[in-house]
Amino acid sequence: MPRRRRGGRVSALEGGREEEAPPAAGAVPSAQWASGRQPEAAAELILLRGIFEIGRDSCDVVLSERALRWQPIRPERLTGDSKYDFLHKEEFVELKDIFSVKLKRRYSIKQQGSGTLLGITLFICLKTEKNKLKDSTLDLINLSEDHCDIWFRQFKKILAGFSNRPKSLKILLNPQSHKKEATQVYYEKVEPLLKIAGIKTDVTITEYEGHALSLLKECELQGFDGVVCVGGDGSASEVAHALLLRAQKNAGLETDSILTPVGAQLPLGVIPAGSTNVLAHSLHGVSHVVTATLHIIMGHIQPVDVCTFSTIGKFLRFGFSAMFGFGGRALAVAENHRWMSPNQRMDFAIMKALAKLKPEECEISFLPFNSSQDLEERRAQGYPKSDCNDQWQMIQGQFLNVSIMAIPCQCSVAPRGLAPNTRLNNGSMALITARNTSRPEFIKHLKRYASIKNQFNFPFVDTYTVEEVKVCPKSNSSGHHPEEDHGPHETASGNCFPWNVDGDLMQVASEVHVRVHPRLINLYGRSMEEMNDSKVTCSCL
Template structure:
């Protein structure tokens, strides 16, 4: 198995041992946590109290059930006043933000194992702006072995109480993602943090397309708290699809025609290592490797909606989003030119698809989303959707693109998302239809996604919030022509229509039926609403 390069402060933490931690020079000054107040903490039971050096100050440190607090000790003058004429503000750190604790030691050349004890290092998950998380450290310096041992054991006991945090993970790594950087991303940025956290890992590097799917069908997962995939959108979708298929098999659900799928277990972690990283971006609010890793380490879980795709009553696959028409054709062209670099291939496919832009003659039926409490209660009691008040609607005509998305689909070219009004788990999908128009007008619509608003403010664009969608192509206009296209890697057929499902090409010969299933899979990630609402009052950030 390939090994990653380790550098800086994590190099000393071989195997996540408890004997050593980073040097004081690598620690983040404690002032970073100044002025973070905990509501209602006055009644917290005090567990320990002692003296540690933090930064350059000797501090009175108090460990309670919810937080660690400290205040510099100020010597009094003969008049009884503090040395500086004022009291330093108390600083605090919430215990839920700590993800590991190590004994801090200094090693000399002669010492191999037991170095000189310096104190304790706490590893912190620090919230930054724009949904970004960062790992940092806080050193509690005290040379007493007995004193540090008592505190170290108490910190370990506290961390063991966070039962939602994973202790063992199955890692699936796609070495072909993007610029073949997935292995480097994992071994240089992800693995060191997992080792610091003491999380055991089992890494499988996939060898071919569909390897993860076949592996997860038979792989024993009972010993793992979660599965983590390192790759792009297509690979992530493959792993999610495999976990959901596995859940149906374990529950005895017939996979030929899945109407009410059972949720997938265990949770899935998504490390962005692709070219667009739509799912990771939508999940974390930012396609940031360290942020994604820390959400996994901290055990942050989001329940996410998933769609089922079927045709003529036969189940095809699970997925989060789909595009038919321009989106499908562009992906088919990109797949055909896999020999190009990723960014160049994507740009080439879009330009060529725009050059050959033509509408698809089809009929679209959809069931509007009804979020009423009565409807939710009826569904919980097992009533079929056809028995609810909502009625199917139908539109037909010439369409340049049809998008069906159960998640916001954030990406670099669409900072608010391709479906900005959709959430991860509200039980609905966005149906976005671009009717036939001139090429310049359609390009204006595509470019508008880069702005923060008005993507759909065009007369030819229609948006709906739906629960189910059926797309019936009525002509052969969108079918692949083998003589003209040659097909992507042999998958094209003269009798198929190209669909873009989570960045993966799916070809279907007839109509496609899409259903959304609320909160069908658990993904490691924090709620963007909560992260956006969180505020840090420290002026030094």
């Protein structure tokens, strides 16, 4: 239900009549606004005032610039009765939380044409527990056609004023995600809400890996306000990569070597329909289809940092996070056993990667994050920070796993995130290295992600906050043993090394250079990073 506030007395109006009611001199709002306006601020302009039945009460309803307020009409003889006042508190809903308005009608089998008018229905976006959003309705009952028409047109005018809300969306749906539930998720949970909001959609069901990439490179996007991906992390990463590649092409930049990429021109919505849904979880604080859909409908925009991955003289791809070593090998095993169910495949891949746990001899160079430098100035400089070679640091040795993450990477098995101290858009990445240790100790480290304890509190784990990273594996010291492999993905030929980039397998034979680019893409959502603001015990972060 909408929130309740205690309000002052509102006199009854004639039933079914609305009036243009300017505020009285010196009047103040009867409740503080969610945006923080204080009661002593100037009174808001009242747009309409009239009588509707809400619930079982006949209510005096006031539509102002920012909110719809109502209060049951009280008999004059009970005025001043404190108990009665408490039971009839003023209620309100803020206009920014309304995403659609419809005329409410009753239809009968024999009735032709429009049904009998009952009033107006408002569709509202409400916040619930654990960062979730839900849709709700509020019925304003009045049988007068003229009365409802005036209010309906005013609500439509107000909703049209929210220019940030999308009116047309390109939908890309991956029917193979997770348990092949993406199609059902979209048509049962997402599409009905988009229709209520009056958003036009153009749906493409992808048929093969890379279909979304090839489609977005060439298709006409001028008539769309945003692009929505329904699928898992791999699908979302592919669509983000495609939007950013298209932006470089439109800007006339060579994609073979991208040093200072331009931002994506359309925002991206991510509907979680995969197995881990790391991107959606990091963005919203929860992996919830209705929440993600309502963020899109409400036009909530969150800028997010993106990484570029390149090898010597060649750009590879855009992405949000990557794992090398154990994380890459586990994904390579999983890709080679796609005939298994998603949960079985991942469990099997982790167990097999742990059974073959061996370190990689690596040389890792990184540029520490300079938090005192203005990120906008750095972007405007037009050259990469790698030119400042005297700031680079290097570590080398044997590593079981290397993680490079520009987002927190929250998911069900890591509720605080694989990189819990990383933010979505502060221009930095988390570099997390796990040096060679025993298998039991490494397993303890992995299990710690599921708890609230500090998963980095191990002598073999080091964490750094960085802007750029270069990972150079020593191919002649690779821990791969071809005679132990059972599939083409588990170890690539030619001393290629498997990387896990946003859940996609990337095979690279040489050094990989990772740069973070601040706020390169806009995603539909609102940051839940304040959840991770608790102090950490790791002294290096």
